[in-house]
Amino acid sequence: MGIPDHDFQLLTTCGDESEAALVRALLQADNIPCIIQGEQHRSMLGVAGAYIELRVLVPASELEHARELLKSVARGEPPVGFAPAPDADSEEAHCALHAQRATGTCQRCGTFLCASCDGASAGLCEDCAERNDSGAGIQRGRKRKVIAWLILLFLFGPPFLLMLASTLNALLR
Known part of the structure; x- marks a missing residue:
């Protein structure tokens, strides 16, 4: 397309x-x-x-x-304009943790949540709430940039230093 x-x-x-x-x-x-x-x-x-x-x-x-x-x-x-297809044969979704009827889904991973899960963790399942509390998602973009620069330094640092050393050696002769 x-x-x-x-x-x-x-x-x-x-x-x-x-x-x-x-x-x-x-x-x-x-x-x-x-x-x-x-x-x-x-x-x-x-x-x-x-x-x-x-x-x-x-x-x-x-x-x-x-x-x-x-x-x-x-x-x-x-x-806007979305109309769900009627499906009388579908089963209700249930919370995996409490086996109660689902009232929502986790905002991060989409797991079904019941009323007690949804209210307790502000829309996150137990696993995502735990990850959120541990600080695992802090500054994802900044971490990526630092790791990308470290990879580039590892890949291109030694050849650059060799080239710089040989250039300085040639200039000092």
Whole structure:
């Protein structure tokens, strides 16, 4: 699917490929073209690629509409124009921890939550709340940049020092 030339602007950044794919699917379902910067670089670099930030870009003319769409999904509201298909045969979702009827989902991972789980941890499942309390998610972007620079220093530092030493040696002769 070709995307015509537009003035693309940053909508959001994503932590991994699955999050970027979900954002892309949401935007495309609403006929909003998008580009995910860093997607191919991330996959080409393997393990080191995990530190490349995924940036979701949309046309400037669609930026506000896309922001509202993401906000409505974050609030748990169905997107505008969404009508769920009636399904009388579906079973109710249940909380994995308490086996009660689910009243919501975890904001981070999507696990079903019952009323006692949802109220106790502000919309996070027990695992995500524990990770949140441990500080594991602190400054994810900053950590990535530091690790990326360390990888670059490890890969290109020694050859650069050798080249600098040989240049200085040649100049001093």
